[in-house]
Amino acid sequence: MTETSMQIKEELNKCVKCGACMSVCPIYRQTGREEMVARGKLALIEHLLNSGKDHHEQLSDFYRQAVDYCLLCHSCEENCSKNVKITTIVKAARQEITVATGLHPVKKFLFALLTGKRNQLRSLMKIGSWLQLLAWRRLPNGSGLKRRLPLPLIDEQTVIPQLPRKNLDDLLRERPLKRDSRERLLYYPGCTTRYLTPDVGMDTILVLEKLGYNVVVPASWSCCGAVTEAAGDRKSAARLRRQNLQVMREADDDLALVVTGCATCGHTLKEYPLPDRIRVMDISELLYERRDMLEELLQGRTIKEKITYHDPCHLRKGQGITMQPRWLLRLIAGDNFVELRHPERCCGSGGSFGITHKDLSRKILGEKIDDLRDTGAAIIASGCPGCLIQLNEGVQIASMNVDTVHPITLLARLLS
Numbered sequence: 001m002t003e004t005s006m007q008i009k010e011e012l013n014k015c016v017k018c019g020a021c022m023s024v025c026p027i028y029r030q031t032g033r034e035e036m037v038a039r040g041k042l043a044l045i046e047h048l049l050n051s052g053k054d055h056h057e058q059l060s061d062f063y064r065q066a067v068d069y070c071l072l073c074h075s076c077e078e079n080c081s082k083n084v085k086i087t088t089i090v091k092a093a094r095q096e097i098t099v100a101t102g103l104h105p106v107k108k109f110l111f112a113l114l115t116g117k118r119n120q121l122r123s124l125m126k127i128g129s130w131l132q133l134l135a136w137r138r139l140p141n142g143s144g145l146k147r148r149l150p151l152p153l154i155d156e157q158t159v160i161p162q163l164p165r166k167n168l169d170d171l172l173r174e175r176p177l178k179r180d181s182r183e184r185l186l187y188y189p190g191c192t193t194r195y196l197t198p199d200v201g202m203d204t205i206l207v208l209e210k211l212g213y214n215v216v217v218p219a220s221w222s223c224c225g226a227v228t229e230a231a232g233d234r235k236s237a238a239r240l241r242r243q244n245l246q247v248m249r250e251a252d253d254d255l256a257l258v259v260t261g262c263a264t265c266g267h268t269l270k271e272y273p274l275p276d277r278i279r280v281m282d283i284s285e286l287l288y289e290r291r292d293m294l295e296e297l298l299q300g301r302t303i304k305e306k307i308t309y310h311d312p313c314h315l316r317k318g319q320g321i322t323m324q325p326r327w328l329l330r331l332i333a334g335d336n337f338v339e340l341r342h343p344e345r346c347c348g349s350g351g352s353f354g355i356t357h358k359d360l361s362r363k364i365l366g367e368k369i370d371d372l373r374d375t376g377a378a379i380i381a382s383g384c385p386g387c388l389i390q391l392n393e394g395v396q397i398a399s400m401n402v403d404t405v406h407p408i409t410l411l412a413r414l415l416s
């Protein structure tokens with residue numbers, strides 16, 4: 001491997017082959033294959049490193065599949081008493097493979113859009129929103145779109161959110177942000193919220209303004225880089241990180257707080273080498289800090305439907321945030337809040353994993369949907385746009401009448 005070989009070797013040495021990771025790995029639960037679980041992957045990577053062999057073995061289908069079949073869900077890390085940085089090792093191995101073989105053409109195209117000029121992505125989404133009804137059919141109640149025509153990597157069960165005519169930037173131009181002498185913060189919406197679910201962004205801004213913040217949404221934010229890093233494209237991830245750090249450095253001195261409602265973006269931003277004055281928070285952390293004021297604003301209003309909650313991996317295992325979203329849902333739903341049997345289990349989305357490994361991803365999703373059905377809930381909430389898209393697909397496939405929503409949307413409904 002590259003310049004990080006020594007660090008990777010040190011991490012690999014920490015593994016005592018205890019197998020505790022096997023009981024929690026969603027991929028292993030479905031496949032039962034040793035090379036798919038952390039212990040097996042690490043053994044293969046260690047063998048390759050120690051053998052001194054290079055690309056020949058690295059490119060064997062068996063090795064590549066073992067490295068590729070990982071949701072980067074951190075479940076194994078949460079259960080590993082030796083604190084092995086398993087996802088770091090998997091990402092490093094993916095990078096080696098990507099350097100040797102190049103990216104999948106679809107990922108190459110997507111990453112070029114994410115790392116290129118923002119106008120390109122914005123224009124493509126606009127064109128897509130006009131063209132979507134040619135290739136897609138609308139599902140009832142605005143719950144998404146299914147394909148009409150054959151499309152690569154998208155089967156007839158795939159549900160994607162309907163591309164909105166107006167993205168978050170358009171909506172902000174129509175409804176200018178409040179500007180007065182109150183405390184200011186930077187809002188990081190992330191690409192999914194910005195382009196696919198801008199209403200969630202507007203809900204977040206509404207709640208933050210009710211709490212007394214002036215919200216600043218820099219037009220120059222870039223993608224956080226999580227998806228490019230997961231694919232082994234570290235160069236793109238580094239470029240995106242640099243661009244976002246630049247935005248933070250150029251912000252006024254009083255803009256020291258960055259808030260996001262995307263679990264994956266928050267996890268990624270928190271791992272940046274942040275300027276000293278900058279603090280990144282998930283929206284649920286901030287709401288919990290401001291709980292006295294929020295309770296006052298709500299004045300006892302609650303939602304009446306039964307609601308449950310899915311822990312996004314990047315929130316629970318990536319950032320250790322479990323209490324705050326539950327506190328929020330109990331506040332707004334009271335006794336109507338019920339837990340899933342396994343709220344911590346990954347939903348199978350894993351960034352682009354759900355697109356490139358559809359069958360396996362759907363099997364993992366099926367476990368979540370079975371748990372959801374058992375609760376009898378009418379709403380499932382989750383603080384990750386990627387999880388919400390995946391959960392919505394599961395709900396549609398199972399023909400269930402369940403809303404998939406971000407907790408901030410429920411809160412905004414009660415406050416507006």
Ligand code: SF4
Nearest residue numbers: 015016018019021080
């Ligand atoms: S739980 Fe950790 S130490 Fe045990 S086998 Fe898995 S990676 Fe190795």
Ligand code: SF4
Nearest residue numbers: 025070071073074076
């Ligand atoms: S990160 Fe998740 S999918 Fe990957 S090996 Fe660990 S538990 Fe399995």
